[in-house]
Amino acid sequence: MTEPQEQDMLTIIDASGGCVRPDLVPDEETLARLYRAMRRARHFDERAVVLHRQGRMGVYPPFGGMEASQAGTALALTHDDWLLPTYRDTGAALTYGLPISQIVLYWRTSPHGWAMPEGLKVLPFYIPIATQYPHAVGCALAERMQGRRNVAMAYIGDGGSSEGDFHEALNFAGALDAPCVFVLQNNGWAISVPTTAQTRAVNLSRRAEGYGIPGVRVDGNDIVAVHHVTREAVERARAGGGPTLIETVTYRVKPHTVSDDPGRYRTEDLTREWLEKDPVTRLRTYLTTRGLWDDAREDALTRDITQEFEAAVEEADRFSEPTPSEIVDHVFATPTPQLTEQRAQLLEEYGA
Amino acid sequence: MTATEVRTGTGTRTMTMVAAINDALAVALERDAKVCLFGEDVGVMGGVFRATDGLQARFGRERVFDTPLAEAGIVGMGIGMGLAGMRPVAEIQFAGFLYPALDQILSHLGRYRHRTRGRFSVPMVIRAPYGGGVHTPEQHADSPEAVLAHVPGVKVVIPSSPTDAKGLLLAAIEDPDPVFFFESIKLYRSTKEEVPEGHYTVPLGKARLVREGDDVTVVCYGGMVEVCTKAADAARAHGIGVEVVDLRTLVPMDTETVLASVRKTGRVVIVTEAPRTGGFHNEIAALVAERALDSLLAPVVRVTGFDAPYPPFTSVEDTYRPNATRVAKAIKQVLDY
Incomplete structure (x- = not known):
């Protein structure tokens, strides 16, 4: 990690699992909830790749390594709020509450996976880059017009922030005071193009300044910090304080999709560096060091999420073509x- | 309300097409709290053609409002509003300015119901002035209806009279799916007629016989209906019966009315001011070829714009845009075959 990328970035639990901002650490129950959400997301991601190899799931874009960024943001919402994920945000969608069987069916390209559950305010994974951003503005304004204090949270990547829709949406949200939270996951890569070739800008959260809205930069592998800044942004939006852009600084340690070969465009030196900053290991180290976690609890959690996942796959298997x-x-x-x-x-x- | 309107008694009022559109929007805002209007200059100013004149003052800034100047943002935001329970009505200032929004239209607007198997839909109306005939500046006179008619999941409506404009617009706003509503700039103020007051709808997907006749069918819509009716009336003076079919909606298209007329007359002329290649008129020609070939007494003739951008050159604009003389020639051509 180069120095400019760490500029103005909030970290609470650092890469070694140490705490650098004790004043911002939430209660134990919240910490356990954050950890569980990341483990659940990671389990899905790892199993999804296996299902793909077995021919039981189609092309899949993994998000492993970005669990903090996705679960930490999604956990700041209630089910009255809107979630607009991109294709890489399976972790955010399942944390929010999209059933795992549904997600498996979606990536199997089954219409049952497309039929979003009634009542759940999560929109289907967005494929055309950045197009979800203006939708979030509309969802947020529609909530306000109907007299409700709900917010809309939309995801995007560093590559997506080059699209016009990203900029138009930030400007619309500012001008119309829309209760939106825009999550920009800067994972270093847009397929094969590194962020440094995508833009001369280093601190992408500063793009918010151009639209007169707050921009926040956070360590995207620290779920405690991600959750902290997202909750602030959600509360501000809910209270009528307008939109926020959050840049979560993370890394795509995985290939773009299961059919991508990163060897064609990058060496894995940087990937190894980022694996050292792994979000799941980081929080587990913190919790274990403080006696808040142990192997027995880890085993129980693994059993739970394995059972949940296998049951969901069985359910998905029951749907017809x-x-x-x-x-x-x-x-x-x-x-x-x-x-x-x-x-x-x-x-x-x-x-x- | 515009100054061109005159109250003529109970039940109807004399209105231009733009006044009828304004009236339809007012009725929709009055009837349904979920209806909202937005776009460039639609608020305080009432739109560049005054279609939303007075509506912000009457219904408030939360329901009738100006947006930043960005068409993709306008359509994209409208999609989000529709997904979240509103009935958004967006104005794009000119049809030729719609193009930045094509990604949103092609990728999402018509696809949402399908890609969520009915869980989400976008009950949105996008209004846009289209077409030529009033010597607008460059790029203000495009007719891109075929582009939209080609997009699965969106409806395309093009009215040709004040009464139709009001009834079709109310039907479009009440429709559960996205509807493009193209308004001929030429027709905005060129004619007035008695328009029913209050609420009524003209159903989408039903063509209108503007003139009845036994010799030639002329299929047209929007700004060309006025032109074709003029040609039909001139032919009538020479004892030729021309049936003018105003499609009113391209999607869904009223194929039965078109086919019934062609089967009766055996001759068909299709008229549009859009460019010739790939236009919606070719869909009508294909329909006739597939389903009414046996009835044809002459080849189908198309009267269209040219495969060139709409010319902003005042002296030749009326050559590009079909007029009654060109339509009359085509009528003669199918009769003389």
Whole structure:
């Protein structure tokens, strides 16, 4: 890690598991909740890669190493708030409450994975980069217009912050005072392009200044710090204080997707350095050192999340494959005559 | 309310198309607290064509408001509002300024219901003035309706009269899916008619027979309806019966009305001011070829703009945009075949 990248960055628990800001450490219950969320997310990520190798899941973009950044932010929301994840934010979505079986089905490209659960205010993973940012502004304003004090939280990466939608959304949110929290996960890479080639800017949180809104920079591998700044931003938005941009400084230690080969564009020296700053190990060291965690508790947690995951995969396995005629379902609330005709054609040709 | 409106008694009022649009928006805001209007200059100023005139003063700054100048942001924000329970109505200042928002439109607007298998949808209306005929500056007269009609999951409406404009706009706002509503700049103030007061809707997907006739079918929509009606009336004076079909909505298209007319007349002319290649008029030609070939007495003739950008050169603008003379020639061509 080079020095400028650490500028103005809040850390509470450092890479060695030591505490540098005791005044900002939350209670034990919160710490346990944060740790559990990261372990649960990591378990999913590791198992997802295995499922892919077994041919039981499609292309998958892993987020391992970014658990603090994703779980720490998502845990600052209630289920009345909106969550807008990108394709790499499976960890945020499952922490927020998207069922694991649903996520498995999504990455299996099953329509059952697309059918988002009723009542849950999480939008499906965004593929076109940065397009979710203006949506977050709209969701947030819609909540205010309907007299509710709920917020919208949207994710993006360092690459995504080059897109126009990112800048338009920050400007709209500022101008219209939208209760939004914009999470920019700076993980160093946009597929093969490093952040240093993406932009001359070093501190991406400072982009907020251009739009007159607060920008915060936080150690993205320290879930305690991530959660702290996110809670502040959520509370500010909820109280009518407007939007915040949070830059979580982290690293994509994994490939872009399971079909990517990072050897084509980077050496793994830096990856090894970042593995030393691992967010899960870091918090576990902190907790263990203070007698708040031990092997027995770790084993129990592992059993719990393994069981949960395996049950979710079994549930996902029970869903059937779509039929050809489902292709033209759900285009409009009421199908047009053209779609009705096309559906009949599919039924005639494929019988289903 | 604009100065062009005159109250003529109970039940109806004389309105231009822009006044009818303003009235539809007022009715929608009055009836449903979830309806909100936004865009560039729509608030205090009431829009560059005054379509939202007086609405901010009447309904407040939270429901009728100006946005920053960024079309992708306007459409993207509207999508979010629609997802979260509102009925957003966005104004894009000119159809030719819509293009920065195409990513949002193609990637999300028409896709949300499908990609969430019905869990989320975007009941949003995007209004935009379109087309030529009033000597606007460069890039203010585009007709991009075919681009939108090609996007799955969005409807496309183009009214041609004040009464239709009001009823179709209310139907569009009440529709549970995204609707593009293109308003011919030429028609905004060119005609007035008696428009019903209060609430009514004109259903999407139903064409209108503007003129009935047995000899030639002319299919058109929006700004071209005025032109085609003029040509039809001139032909009538020579004993030729021209049936003018105003599509009103491109998506969904009323194929039955088009086919019924073509089967009756056996001759069809399709008129649009959009460029020729890849336009929506070709969809109508394909429909006729697939479903009414046996009825045809002459090849289909298209009267369109040209495969060149809309010319901002005042002296030739009316050559690019089809006029009654060109439509009359096409009518003669299918009759003489």
